[in-house]
Amino acid sequence: MVMWRWCTVLVHLCLLHDFSDALQSFVREPSDQYVREGQTVVLPCQVSEPVGQVQWTRDEFGLGVIRDLPSYPRYQMIGDDHEGIYSLEVQRATLEDDAVFQCQVGSAAGQQGIRSRDARLTILVPPEPPRVIQGDRVTTAAGLEVRLQCESRGGRPPAEIEWYRGDGAILENGTSTESALMADGKRSVVRSTLVLTAAPAHHDTTVTCRAHNAALTRPQTAAVRLQVTFPPEVSVSADRARAAEFDDVTLHCRATANPGQVRYRWFVNGEPLPGQTDSSTTLRAVGRHLDNASVLCQVTNAAGTGSDATQINVLYAPRFRAEPRDVAADVGQEATLLCDVDANPAPEVSWVRRECDACPEPVGTGRRLTLVASADTVGLYECRTSGEHHPAVDAGHCAVVEEVVVGGIRSLLVIPDAREEDFGLYNCSVTNTYGTDSALVILEKQRELPLLVILTIAIGGIIVITTIILVIIMCQRHRRRAKDVPTETPEVITDWT
Known part of the structure; x- marks a missing residue:
């Protein structure tokens, strides 16, 4: 009997010893999670050697120890008692579920209760479609400042707002954003302001406000069309x-x-x-x-x-503003010849000394020709101009003769012994205090007829003239013969009886 009691005591002590060593603890604790409104989320909780009752709290308020949680139809503790799984399933999440949750195990059999770490469940709520407060059309004038405001309401987290031009380029300068909580303390109202100076390039273009947050799969937009008046x-x-x-x-x-x-x-x-x-x-x-x-x-x-x-x-072709004039100088002194030519494009000016018509000697270029007077430099100098888009003009070879006539002046350009370079376009311009007028004259080279053509024309002319002469002679002879024929006088018979 005594032996049995000792054995019972020993077994009881062993049982007490084994139980005291197996303390209840968390194998898995919940962590912060984000879920879109309307979705289902599970907050994990697994306990090793649970002794006390397991329950969840929401914002430190206990939800109950029965797995079905009858006071919260969308909540239940799912899992298996033998495995110590008491995860909290939240169905069709709403903004009410946006809170801090904790898994707790009560004290029992000499063991203290335990609590998991806090787990924040954030419910993501899409905002309402954004709107531009000024409406979908804004009329302004070029140079004026335009303030556009885009509002996004009800988003959690607060919506991020961006502005875009009609071509898709983002507008970053001149933007500012302000946000405020709504009455529920969770959702937000966000208002973004875009300030721009209206320009003609803005006329009939759109500016788009784009709002998005984590609850949206694609951004929401609102657009405003600008009507800009401008000169x-x-x-x-x-x-x-x-x-x-x-x-x-x-x-x-x-x-x-x-x-x-x-x-x-x-x-x-x-x-x-x-x-x-x-x-x-x-x-x-x-x-x-x-x-x-x-x-x-x-x-x-x-x-x-x-x-x-x-x-x-x-x-326009070259024109002499003033004809080159003869210059006289003492031996050893400098003499300057001026070729004052106006043309567009600016002509190239060159000078030649002409001892004879067939032997021009180049002596310089430019509008001014400066020489030292000597026996070797005395002579006739010609100023020649040529260039793009106009023919050459040769001063010294040509002469201008002016004479006063009734009502004005007659100006003649005399070109003696016309040469090949003289043919081309000439301009005659007249200017007085009341204006300018001009006329163009084309000097064309007369075409030389081939010798055969000339002979043909000459022979043909001779034949024609000879034929005419012969016809005239024959006509004259015919008239003379007609006059030489005697006129017959009719016989007159007189009856005397």
Whole structure:
């Protein structure tokens, strides 16, 4: 009997010893998680050697120890008692579930209760579609500051807002964002402001506000279309880069404006062209006086006026502003000959000394020729000009004769012994205080007829003339013969009876 009691005591002590060594502890604890609103999430909890009752708390409020958690229809503790699994399943998560959860095991049989680490469950809520507070259309004027505000409500976490141009480029400058919690203390209202200076390039373009947060699979957008009024932006071009003298030049004026109802005016060197109100104009027979002239197109609409100008490049043949004059100098002194030629493009000027028509001697280039007077330098010098787009002009070989006539002056250009280089285009320009006028004269080389053609024409002419002479002679002879034939007098018989 005594032996049995000792054995019982020993067994009981062993049981107490084994139980005291096996303390309840966590094998797996929950951790922070994020879940989209409406989804299901499981917070894990596994306990080794549980002795006390297991329960979950939400924001330090106990949910109950029964696995079904009847007070919370969307909650239940799932798992197996033998494996010590008491994970919390949250179905169809709502913003109410956005809280701090903890798995707890109560104290029992001399063991203290244990608590897991805190696990924050964050419910991701998509925001409402964003909206531009100013509406879907904003009208402004070029140069004015425009403030666009985009609002996104109800997102958790707060929505991030970005601005984009119509071509997809992000707008970063001039943006600012502010955020505030809503009444539930969890969701947010975010407002982003974009400040820009309206420009013509913004007209009829869209600016897009794009909002997104972790609860969205794709961003949400709202767009605003800008209507910008601006004065005309003008560009003028000519139908040719360079025009020959007396050619027509057509200029085109392209204008971009809002509103699009515009009026055109044209100016040449600041002087208006009367009656020119179209988007293009033609300058007839441009003269050398219009070389480098500024042609301006002025366009006006209700928002203002814009203009642009271009210069005309007129090509014209050389003309002597003043004929080269004879120069006399003492022996040993310098003498300067001047060749004052005007042309576009600028001509090449060269000088030759002419001892005879067939033996010109080059002596220099440039508008001025400076010589030291001596027996070797005395003689006849010619100034020659040539260059791109115009023929050569030979001063000294040609002569200008002017005479006063009734109502004006007659100017004659005399070219004795015309040479091959003399043929070409000549310009006669007249200028007085009231303006300038000019005319072109083409000196063409007479074509020489081939000898056979000349002989044919000569022989043909001789034959024609001989034929005419023969016809005349024959006609004369015929008339003379007609006069020499006697006239027959009819016989008159008189009856005397």
